[in-house]
Amino acid sequence: MPDDPEIIRAAIRKAHELGADVAGTVPAKRLVDCPSAIAEKRPGSQDRGTYIVLGLSHDPEHPELDLWEAGRGTPGDRILARIGKDLVRWLQEDYGVRARLIPYRLEDGGIYLKDAASLAGIGRMGRNNLVLVPGYGPRVRFRAVWADMDCPEEPSPEGEAPCAGCEEYCIRACPMDAFPTGKFSRERCLARMDADKATGRERIDHCRACELACPAGG
Ligand code: SF4
Ligand code: SF4
Incomplete structure (x- = not known):
């Protein structure tokens, strides 16, 4: 029987x-x-097991992936959920590993996905409060699967800060001035999302200005 690190490496290949x-x-x-757990004063997770973080590119040429509907989320998130469920089934059937798909929303039992992606070494947090992923920039959405395995602890990637030398196109593009001190204001960004929802449109294309203005990964 393979050990946990071997199963984890196989799970990453399977996710792809x-x-x-x-x-x-x-x-x-x-x-x-x-x-995020410290900032929100809310524990970010249980302390047992491993999260397998999954990311899906959301190319601006396919804006439909990101169209949000009440009660259904977005098509991109449904693709990620399908990948996650298939991975859970594979872990259980091929290796007998207990696993489950983590809900998207924190209030449903979700985790801080951007922190998870950064800590998993997928990318690094940019000034726009999004994970900048090599090859994709901030145009990636995440989901996670929890698995009852021990994950080897890898050091977080070091190197030049991802925003070094950038002229902060993200901050300049924000219609809500959500970076008033250079630091992201969740309240101001949420106010924009709430206003979008209040329009009553069936499918909502939430603001992506700080994401689409970013040259990282281009
Ligand atoms: S999503 Fe839009 S409103 Fe929110 S921080 Fe980015 S640019 Fe500003
Ligand atoms: S636009 Fe520039 S400062 Fe903003 S997140 Fe992208 S690289 Fe960083």
């Missing part, structure tokens, strides 16, 4: 086969006091 553009793993315990 199933359609994920990027994937990585992080021990669940590293999310307990991740930066």
Whole structure:
């Protein structure tokens, strides 16, 4: 029987086969006091097992992936959920590993996905509060699968800060001035999302200005 690190490496390969553009793993315990958990004063996770983080590119040429509907989320997230469910089934059937798809929303039992993606080494947090992924920039959405395995702890990637030398196109593009001190204001961004929802449109194309203005990964 392969050991946990071998199964984890196989799971990353399987995630790509199933359609994920990027994937990585992080021990669940590293999310307990991740930066968002500290900022929100809310534990970021249980402390047991491993999260397998799945990412799907959301190319601006396919804006339909990101159209949000009440009660259904977005088509891109449904693709990620399907990949996650297939990965859960494969882990259980081929290796007898307990696993489950993590809900998207925190209030449903979700995790801080951007922290998870950063800690998994998939990318690094940009000034626009999005994970900048090599080859894709911030145009990636995430989901996670929890698996009852021990994940080897890898050091977070080091190197030049991803925004070094950039003229902050993201901050300049924001219609809500959501970076008033250079730091992201969740309240201001949420106000824009709430206003979009209040239009009553069936399918909503939420603001992506800070994402689409970013040259990273282009
Ligand atoms: S999504 Fe839009 S409103 Fe929110 S921070 Fe980015 S640019 Fe500003
Ligand atoms: S636009 Fe520039 S400053 Fe903003 S996230 Fe992208 S690289 Fe960083």
